[in-house]
Amino acid sequence: MASKAQTPAPPQTQGFVYSALLLGWLVPGAGHLLTRHWIRALLIFVCITLMFILGIAMQAKVYTPGTGEPLDMLGFCADIGTGILYLVARVFSLGASTVQLVTADYGTKFVVVAGLLNFIAAVDAHNLRIGRKN
Amino acid sequence: MFTPSHFTAVLLFATFASVVFGITQRSAPRAMVKYGLYCWVLFVGSVIAASWLMFIIRR
Numbered sequence: 001m002a003s004k005a006q007t008p009a010p011p012q013t014q015g016f017v018y019s020a021l022l023l024g025w026l027v028p029g030a031g032h033l034l035t036r037h038w039i040r041a042l043l044i045f046v047c048i049t050l051m052f053i054l055g056i057a058m059q060a061k062v063y064t065p066g067t068g069e070p071l072d073m074l075g076f077c078a079d080i081g082t083g084i085l086y087l088v089a090r091v092f093s094l095g096a097s098t099v100q101l102v103t104a105d106y107g108t109k110f111v112v113v114a115g116l117l118n119f120i121a122a123v124d125a126h127n128l129r130i131g132r133k134n
Numbered sequence: 135m136f137t138p139s140h141f142t143a144v145l146l147f148a149t150f151a152s153v154v155f156g157i158t159q160r161s162a163p164r165a166m167v168k169y170g171l172y173c174w175v176l177f178v179g180s181v182i183a184a185s186w187l188m189f190i191i192r193r
Contacts (some may be wrong), residue, residue, distance in 0.1 A: 113147070
């Protein structure tokens with residue numbers, strides 16, 4: 001007699017499936033807030049925002065699109081991961097256009113990694129939303 | 135303007151990155167803390183090891 005395998009029913013997600021992904025990208029931690037993981041949301045928001053702010057305070061270079069330089073384009077792709085923080089930096093011309101200090105180089109890496117970490121956090125929020133992760 | 139030393143920058147970087155790694159790469163809170171600490175030790179430890187290596191090579 002063949003036994004039926006017990007597979008868990010996929011969780012029902014209401015509304016737009018990618019809302020946590022998009023919200024998490026725009027505002028660090030907001031995707032986790034949407035999935036009601038308050039502490040994770042707070043920690044992600046504090047870490048990524050503080051990393052970005054400290055990077056800017058170190059006179060980080062904020063990458064812009066359309067320079068034609070491959071490394072600048074990669075830097076821009078990483079920077080844009082911070083979502084609304086990147087827009088704020090561009091609107092208020094925060095950071096520096098060129099790296100002139102050693103600490104500015106550290107700051108540039110802080111901003112780039114803040115963006116990359118936010119991409120990871122947004123994907124994690126999406127996995128929580130669709131039930132792939134608990 | 136914020137001008138930290140190289141080591142302070144490393145400590146800050148390791149702390150922020152490890153917290154996000156811990157949260158995103160593990161499911162249970164206890165496993166998150168353990169993995170975050172593991173990442174932090176690897177970040178800081180590898181920097182200290184590389185620093186000593188460069189010091190020895192330079193001599």
